[in-house]
Amino acid sequence: MTVTLADVAARAQVSPATVSRVLNGNYPVAASTRERVLKAVDELDYVLNGPASALAAATSDLVGILVNDIADPFFGIMASAIQSEIGGPGGRAGGERLAVVCNTGGSPERELTYLTLLQRQRAAAVVLTGGAVEDAPHKAAVAGKLRRLAEAGTRVVLCGRPPAPETGAIALTFDNRGGGRELTEHLIGLGHRRIGYIAGPEERTTTRHRLEGHRAGLAAHGIEEDPRWTVHGRYDRRSGYEATLELLRRDPSLTAVVAANDSVALGACAALREAGLRIPHEVSVAGFDDLPFSVDAVPALTTVRLPLAEAGARAGRIAMGREEAPPGGIATVRGELMVRGSSGPPRG
Amino acid sequence: MTVTLADVAARAQVSPATVSRVLNGNYPVAASTRERVLKAVDELDYVLNGPASALAAATSDLVGILVNDIADPFFGIMASAIQSEIGGPGGRAGGERLAVVCNTGGSPERELTYLTLLQRQRAAAVVLTGGAVEDAPHKAAVAGKLRRLAEAGTRVVLCGRPPAPETGAIALTFDNRGGGRELTEHLIGLGHRRIGYIAGPEERTTTRHRLEGHRAGLAAHGIEEDPRWTVHGRYDRRSGYEATLELLRRDPSLTAVVAANDSVALGACAALREAGLRIPHEVSVAGFDDLPFSVDAVPALTTVRLPLAEAGARAGRIAMGREEAPPGGIATVRGELMVRGSSGPPRG
DNA sequence: TATCAAATAGAAAGCGCTTGCTATCACGCC
């Protein structure tokens, strides 16, 4: 029924071993033999049985990529870059690896389950993207899984995630704190003193770091923060919209709103516009990430550009062992402040 | 070193067969025995060897999702919906399947390679999203692969893709033609007669169908199309920007621009704004897809909403055999015209 | 021409799991 290695061998009049060697190309096979085998493969339309070879060779060509939300370009861009370096189809021949993008939806349980699934598949490498959840037990559970994966020979890379000590995982961390601070200082420099902040979900590292950066910026300029100025929400547009209405209700005198990311900022812009407030004349807005659409917002969004594609590509190369890990297994990736039309001096 | 079924069996004082049956839960095992086994699994931190069980059972829990561009929310949204129905982690217990999102980058070769890779992994199902490339040999090659996959028991579903006859693939097709026509007729209804069209890449079905719809709309109202009014490009913002400049150069008297999709439309808006043309007062703009950011554009984008999430979810359910295939294996998914601020009557 | 070393091909032993079939055991029934 299904064609097996043995069928090909029979047809090419060689042993299964030889066919396997031709297909894997890591053992000398005479050109004439190889040709005969390849011909048989072609004629029989043979496709290697992945599970069987993975079992026999004790390795697999699966590479896992964990993302929080695949519908969010923030992750899409990283995943795309990682995948392009995985060497999957399109990469160099022979190294055909299957990149598995797993959508955790930000749920710790799903994250763990996916890690187990990847461990089960004996994945060659795993790249985890996006902020981590700060719940202690979960953190420990993930660390345990990562350690176990690393021990089993799976290369583990964290991209845009804080380091996971003692797990053997390589980390490329985004400097969310520094970026957040720079952004807020930019606004302060323009003259803003009453700045609202729309944070992401409470329990994520990304949320905390960006917020800490923001607060550090305020503190550095002796601005005391009003607790009413911070609202937590999700990392999406809707959340930005609602949070902005809430901020406006709490303190209509705000002259600027900093959002946890660009999507949130877009929602904020929408809310401000509906409230009849012009951007940036009456309220300045800033985002984070510099996703492709941010430059198209009207006015274009002031934000912090994160080199998502570059970081992803690097993570991919490290995962494939094609680039050396940074010293200490940790590297910090900085963002770049992009000043655009959505921020300006406060009115008055 | 690595823990195997046998180790667990030894520890629980049962045979490997019993352990396997406990883990798969498809054979009666006494409660006390099960408990003992589960305890051993836990103590040894045992994780099933995926390839081995896939080999032995001749099935796998991998489900492939092919997308053109994972960084594009159009695909991200569908992939996310498909994945949520795959029943991966988060779905019902037992049915833990690994969704594999494969990024073809729109390249026919990569598409084929990925299909082979999935065939090699003996994927349980494969969902192909997005428009197909119209090159005849490639089409035949893909059809062959799909047929072979279906024969091997892999369920194949096309989501937002034209049907592939004789392959056994179920197709949920988007009514790109109808949507395109409706959109153009909307503009005509507003009084537009000179409408530019920024199409996608030439060789894709999606491009052709939307363009055909547009032309059908023009024809239905007796408007003769000027060949200068159509420009081809990619499905991204940049392309929309450049194509719009080109259109403006060719015929500055255009009163509306229809874009192949929302990203392209955003680029068009940017170009028009830079050219000092107000939207919609001087030029109307329309997109396609209604991605989340479209409502945030200023003015909000008139477009055709495609129920990406619903279609993806349905495709996922069909792929998992949890929903019946549509009669004839083909269903058409209609779009809905969303009239917003970016379209209005032509000036004068 | 005899000898040795490459070069190349094959035999066979698993890799870790599933599953059809068989064995065992405890009951309950005639």
Place this chain on the structure above:
DNA sequence: GGCGTGATAGCAAGCGCTTTCTATTTGATA
């Protein structure tokens, strides 16, 4: 009290491939 019966558990034969080790061939060397 012997025996059918259902409920469990184990045996063992693979699943299709890789890879070590061995056999064979060939060409070069002395």
